[in-house]
Amino acid sequence: MPLQPFERVVEKHGAIVWRVCRAIAGPNDADDVWSETFLAALRAYPTLRPGSDVRAWLITIAQRKAIDRYRAALRTPVPVAVLPEVTESGQAGAADGHDDELWEAVRRLPPKQRSAVAYRYLADLPYREIGELMGISEAAARRNAADGVAALRATYQAADEASCQQGSSP
């Protein structure tokens, strides 16, 4: 089957790739990583072998872009404590406190668990594909996702119990 117009690729996979970007790069960098991913994909698109798994290809690029960004951030320390939290059109911000906690918990997972959780629950990829993306076996991918979710659950139950003991928050 010949290559489709690139617009169809963005239409079909844009949302899933964004979810993956958000999970592996974090909410502040997700948009930029998404854009870098699709620009790189557009550049290479004419040479993509027809019949390739386009979604897996895009997620591989996204993963690479997220790592690039992470390394660049390590080289350029940002005074995080000084910068105010940027909220876009009031979407994020204080009301999202509880989700920020979950988000932070995902970010604190060991890298393999974090990726496996993101690919499984945000990108809805089958474990066979997740294993290929991560360079591990299908069974190992399944274990990493399960361990990640178990860790998140433990964090959450601890947090919920703590907030119950403290009483209701304002």
Place this chain on the structure above:
Amino acid sequence: MTYPGPDPGTLIRGRLPSHRVESADEPGSDRVRELRRRLARQADRAGLLDVAYRTLDTPVGKLLLAATTRGLVRIAYPVEDHDRVLQTIAERVSPRVMRAPARLDPVAWELDEYFAGRRQVFDLPLDMQLVHGFRRTVLAHLIGIRYGTTASYAAIAVASGHPRAARAVGTACARNPLPVVVPCHRVVKSNGSLGQYVGGVDAKQRLLSLEAAA
């Protein structure tokens, strides 16, 4: 069940912001829509937008407009099936095809003026790469047919240097990649009847009436 409580997938899907904030058909869909618009502009700046396209509502239906960096490369009527036309462009021009209205703005303005009866000549760069040989010669002659007038297939055949090729002229018109702007609707049968049209005979009639009224 190994886990007490809700299924782990539900936990993640339900709690992460991307799944909670946007409850529309696709999570993050608003954000992704905005990112897609931004991507088209970024692609253009980076020189990666080989073909930009948009659609335009007109009295003869929703037209697909597509342009390369050289100029307008395709106009398509709904009966041609826009998805199929875009697929053909991806195969014959470049697969780097994106919806990016900005590049087509001048085309949209001139077409709007034309359909309002305020424009008789199009002043647009054209990319004729989808037409070759005799068909391209024929289209070059069509551009010479003045607004509000018609010519016969036979006359165009003569003008193109092949007097016996009236049928081939008909084929060239039927496959015109740039209808309206390259006015194949101004070519009619020698007996005065309309003949065929790539956008349907109704559309041809409509364009000729528009031009006759102006």
